[in-house]
Amino acid sequence: MLSTTTYAMNNSPSYGKYYYGGLYSLLSFILTVIVLYYVLTGRGERIDIGWFLSETSPYMWASLGVGIAVSLSVVGAALGIYTTGTSIIGGGVKAPRIKTKNLISVIFCEAVAIYGLIIAIVLSGNIESYTQSLVDTDDVIKARNWYAGYCMFGAGVTTGVVNLVCGICVGQVGSGAALSDAADPTLFVRILIVEIFGSAIGLFGLIISVLLTSKAKMGDKN
């Protein structure tokens, strides 16, 4: 009896690898059931994307944009620093001279987080209150406020996701640069050029966000 229990404890299969697949399947099953319920009971027109977009408050869209901008940028920077930091420390065991020069890679990753912070602050400066009675009567002011909410959401998502991938990219290249530097000190500066190309991707996202934000104007004025 004891031997079979210990055998099961030592050789039990791990089901952890099915975690993400199971989660995705469960969510898509629930979504399918909900949609089919509405469609098959003759209430199909209640699934209305247009209703959802026009009834949700522009404050929600704008605030989601601000939150996503800074949080995903920081996630990207953190993933980058994680990749490049472990490589610097690992390579520095045999070649401790690399540790100060390769902090530049870490600073490149940090700059990605700063881009996100800047955009979040600029976006949150744009959020202004409007009077509900004015919005109910005047169509132009309502359209302007709703448009501002959508633009700020788009700007935030652009910055967040672009900085996320940019941070991961800069981290990978920084890791390669650290290990090449440990082998041969003259290589670091040339591989830094690749990191600069990676950083430029984050800047592109910043440009598009600033462009989208400049068009957004909330408030009561026409």
Place this chain on the structure above:
Amino acid sequence: MGEDPIYSPFFGVMGATSAMVFSAMGAAYGTAKSGTGIAAMAVMRPEAIMKSMLPVIMAGIIAIYGVVVAVLIAGELTATGYTLFKGFVHLGAGLSVGLSGLAAGYAVGAVGDAGVRGTAQQPRLFVGMVLILIFAEVLGLYGLIVAIYLYAKK
């Protein structure tokens, strides 16, 4: 042409966002993968580093395709008078350049990584790598062409 509901700018903004986001994903993958290859082969042949920058530059060009379409779409966004037709056309344009840029960047990264490592060992492979990279880059260009064609629709 078409009606003008209050939520039509949402689709236009999502078009600009997807143009930038997906092409940036492809460009970042291309830069990271070929950058890792360059760092690996640089230890063996440092004189080939500058030649091997080509995949990184081509990945950057894919990001520029996305920037161009995003700027074009964002320039046409307005609060009033923005029809649902325009919104969906811009969403289609953004998705076409974005998702093709994602695929093209993936291809450029994989080919660039293998290409720079192979060129370090056999310098005659460089021309072959350039040819294959051009074919991969042109996939992103197809997305840009369709996006511009859609964007110019009245």
